Amino acid sequence: MNSPQRTATSSTLTLHVNGTPYTVTADHRATVLDVLREQLGLTGSKKGCDHGQCGACTVLLEGRRANSCLLLAVAHDGASFTTVEGLGDEEKPHPLQEAFVERDSFQCGYCTSGQLCSAVGMLAEASAGHPSHVTARPALERAAAGPAELTREEIRERMSGNICRCGAYPHIVDAIEDVTL
Numbered sequence: 001m002n003s004p005q006r007t008a009t010s011s012t013l014t015l016h017v018n019g020t021p022y023t024v025t026a027d028h029r030a031t032v033l034d035v036l037r038e039q040l041g042l043t044g045s046k047k048g049c050d051h052g053q054c055g056a057c058t059v060l061l062e063g064r065r066a067n068s069c070l071l072l073a074v075a076h077d078g079a080s081f082t083t084v085e086g087l088g089d090e091e092k093p094h095p096l097q098e099a100f101v102e103r104d105s106f107q108c109g110y111c112t113s114g115q116l117c118s119a120v121g122m123l124a125e126a127s128a129g130h131p132s133h134v135t136a137r138p139a140l141e142r143a144a145a146g147p148a149e150l151t152r153e154e155i156r157e158r159m160s161g162n163i164c165r166c167g168a169y170p171h172i173v174d175a176i177e178d179v180t181l
């Protein structure tokens, strides 16, 4: 009887995170979120549901927001990510970070890094003219219409993938609105 064939269960790969290349050996089942937190020590991105439902793990992948709990690290060799650690720091916070503090947009803070990364991605999407479910533009006009106007309804809809169990939603919208004005 033949012995079972050995198959590789991990690979060496490089993730570019906040401008720094990190080469790691990761299990093929490891998500980008797990590699960020457990191998790179970047614990700003949070694990809430681990199923793409809550947005706590949101990062920017090549500038677009993504749930890092749904991304297999092995499938992202060479990719570039921005995490909350890359948005700003105490010395030079991102305008959204300042607005979140100013507007008291968090209680426990568990969702906040995901909210911030999502908001950064969302502002870029709106600025590029991408419509949301509530954008009241005829489809044919969307491409030529330029940046989408960010009403509170638009902000709520566009941020609806980020759950806040503390219910800080009104203040989160206030903070994002401050940055868009």
Ligand code: FES
Pocket (backbone or CB within 6 Å): 046, 047, 048, 049, 050, 051, 052, 053, 054, 055, 056, 057, 058, 067, 068, 069, 070
């Ligand atoms: S932990 Fe990724 S969406 Fe909830």
Ligand code: FES
Pocket (backbone or CB within 6 Å): 105, 106, 107, 108, 109, 110, 111, 112, 163, 164, 165, 166, 167, 168
């Ligand atoms: S501030 Fe607690 S979950 Fe959002």
